[in-house]
Amino acid sequence: MDSVTTTEAALLSKLQSSSDLTDLHHAFTLHLEPFSIHLKRTTIKKSSKFNSIDVQRAVRSLAKQFLPFLNKSLSLIPKRLSESPKIAHHSALELFDAYRLCLTCLELIAPELASKSYPVQVQRLRYIHCLEHWELYEDAETESFSVLENLQRIVKGDSKGKLRKSKTLLVPEINESVDKEFTALVLETVVTLVKCASKSQSKEDADYWRVIALAKESQPLFKVLEAKDSEKFHRSLVLYLHRIAVFLVGELTFFEVDLIIKFCLTTFEAYKQSSVQDDMYKFAGKICSYLFLQQNDLCSPNVIDILKCVLNFMATECKVGMEKTKLEFLELVYYCVNKCRATTLNICEAIAEFFNELGGHFCEVSLFCTV
Template sequence: MGRPSPCVCDSPEEPARHRSHTLKSSRRPGLAPLKTLSCPPSPLNSHRFLSPMDSSMESSLISKLQSSDFANIHHHFLSHLRPFSPFLNSKPTTTTTTRKPNRSSSSSSSSSSIRSLAKQFLPFLNRVLSILPKVLSVSSSDLETTSLRELFDTYRLCLDCLECVSSQLACKFYSIHLQRVRMVHCFVAQAMWREAVDESFSILQSLPAGLEGRYLPDLGKAGGGDQDFCGLVVEIVLSVVKCVSMSQSKDGREYRRVLDLVEELTPWFRVLDANTYEKLHRVLVSHLYRCTLFLVEELACFDGDLVCTFCAATLTEYAKSSMKDQTLKCGRRICSSLFSQKENGSSFVVGVLMCVLDTIAAECKVKS
């Protein structure tokens, strides 16, 4: 499936090697590498003008990133990107909240001002947004906690600045979201599960055609005919499910939210081509299975209804996937874990066990 390019502008002066960036660790099955886009030409001021001081500052900041000199890196970026301040909310950045562009300020500013910012800073943002994912793809043991916070705050700042000038770019409406998903991949690479989940839901909430009481937007109104957009939505959900499975949270609300997401995701899968669907659905099933085993092993910490529902959902998805021949094996593993739960009430265990067996029987009946 072809992947549209994020809204990052190439300057005519930039070397060709910076016009396309691929990050292996942030790839997902069926998703093409991220590329760059160009800013539409303007009849006026078609060249990028930087003062020697600005040019030197940009070179210095990029050099700091490339040489792993992260001391006060966020402060330095804030200083250089200060012209964006009128278009950003004033609240401070953190690694768990997303600063959003100030829409009222943007709408009241002239398009020429935005255009000027785009021409001045897009080439720089392009370079930075190609470097940061590579820096943040290394294991957290190689980065200090302070450095991680500084880098992610810098990452958010650059994405917010990019979004401020997105109206000047010839790109699809979800191109900025693609860049934010790339940051989610970095959170995952650093095992920052909570931050990755929070950012994922923030992205979902910012998509158009949102529906009250639901996590995913209206498929028909939000570009449901665009396979790339559907792939983006599926990828966000997969990130959430993976993070919940890896974090091994004992908060039942996390798993109920996963169940809601999986149910809402069904029609989005149907839009994808068969090959992409198979690859992404296998990823979903694998993470659901991991969640299920944890719920069963920690049965005493969860509500029986939640565990039953999650087991049934996992087995149902298994039966629909290319791994359907492993449904019985998966069921046996779950049952084996249930039989070992001697410390829990027998009626509780039997209730979950019957739910699992009923689901397997139903799936076998459908198959036959």
């Protein structure tokens, strides 16, 4: 057994079962030191020297020598990071540093591998899930957007170059001819981003406008997958959109009302296109209940505008719905009427006027409003 093989065996053994992971990243850095000169070159402007045949041969040699070690490491590290109970925090930091180094090295040699163009992004998504597990949501979001950018480049046939500056879409545009596994990778990344947003609960409007864009741009992708896979991702997307919408309404003083209204509408549309559309009324009811909990701001125009938005959307659905839908809408109206009666005159008058407007189309609503 030569020294390289001995070193790798020791590192993998430590990685797999040792409780002491001190200096693990340093040991990985020393072992993968042959990559360093090429990694440094990727951070500066590409030159003819970098693109030379000699460099390609060198990278190919690195792939041949280190690919088994990298693959084994990338299999073991996420398992250690997902252990329950969790390993010590300092050990996790060592693992994350080693994880990033292995991914960077794999990305360097990926063009020399006889495989599909996106295996590195699959590995990066696994890394992102580890970040989620450790509640490192900001890092997970940053990495997820990087994955989407890389997938965008692959769709455009440019795995190494830069995207055009005019490109504003966050989600790659995909048609039915694209590999379904690739499409699933894109959707899993999108759902992960929405999940992270629901967990991190940022108070920045821009973070949620970005989620709205992700939800809208990802809709065509669901049609590409088989029904079972599509529904799995759609249900997850709806779940996390629901949680964010409820959070925004519960903290409405921190956000612009236009954002909250748009987010609620986006969530309603996601419900409509999923197999859990029957839960849309439960979602509407929860939003209304959270609005009526805003005791200090109950008479504010923002609360009234959001309430009108929810009721108007559900009224529109009621027009084209079945008897069950109409009954659920009436129950929602009845709930709001009773809540309004127990609150301030301002909101009661505003909602009564709104119900009267709807009454021209729904006689049942008019009956409630005149009680």
